[in-house]
Amino acid sequence: MFDTRELGRRPGALKRVSRSVPAPQDLGIEVIGVPEGAALELDLRLESVMEGVLVTGTARAPLTGECVRCLEPLERELEADFQEMFSYPDADDRSRPADTGDDAEDDEEDMLFLEADLFDLEPVLRDAVVLSLPLQPVCQEDCPGLCSECGARLADDPDHHHDAVDIRWAALQELAGSDQDGEKDNAPRANGDDSQEK
Ligand SMILES: [Zn+2]
Numbered sequence: 001m002f003d004t005r006e007l008g009r010r011p012g013a014l015k016r017v018s019r020s021v022p023a024p025q026d027l028g029i030e031v032i033g034v035p036e037g038a039a040l041e042l043d044l045r046l047e048s049v050m051e052g053v054l055v056t057g058t059a060r061a062p063l064t065g066e067c068v069r070c071l072e073p074l075e076r077e078l079e080a081d082f083q084e085m086f087s088y089p090d091a092d093d094r095s096r097p098a099d100t101g102d103d104a105e106d107d108e109e110d111m112l113f114l115e116a117d118l119f120d121l122e123p124v125l126r127d128a129v130v131l132s133l134p135l136q137p138v139c140q141e142d143c144p145g146l147c148s149e150c151g152a153r154l155a156d157d158p159d160h161h162h163d164a165v166d167i168r169w170a171a172l173q174e175l176a177g178s179d180q181d182g183e184k185d186n187a188p189r190a191n192g193d194d195s196q197e198k
């Protein structure tokens, strides 16, 4: 919860707030997120406007997760920007005639309100954080993932192979090799001796 009382209600008034708060539970998605209790650095700019307080800010926090390909733990830095309008409850009453249609009701669902000059940033923060996270975090851009045979992490062992796979490859290479031999056998015809061709 953030207090806006110091800001006052005069439109145009500005206040900057920097605060470090412990990250709430489940801030993130399944594969990556901010660990609960980690330092969440918030830089906020509160601006008093006619209808309420416009909050613009940036959140920074450490991220932990795992590579979606090889499951290796990974660490990242979160930086999420957000902007949200918190309306005065009475301003809302003024701006909303009693006979508004469905459109206004839909708008109302998206509105956030100041409660006794306080606003709750958490839902805004959650949306901003989730939007800024990589949906498919990887330990490295070209992570080769895990061996389909044994589950070993291929990035640790690029030459990793299995005998069963070797046999199949050997058979393929033998085929490929014999094709090449065939081409080599045909190669001498290029030496200009046309009579040998047919
Ligand atoms: Zn990986």
Ligand SMILES: [Zn+2]
Residues within 6 Å of the ligand: 147, 148, 149, 150, 151, 152, 160, 161, 162
């Ligand atoms: Zn393997």
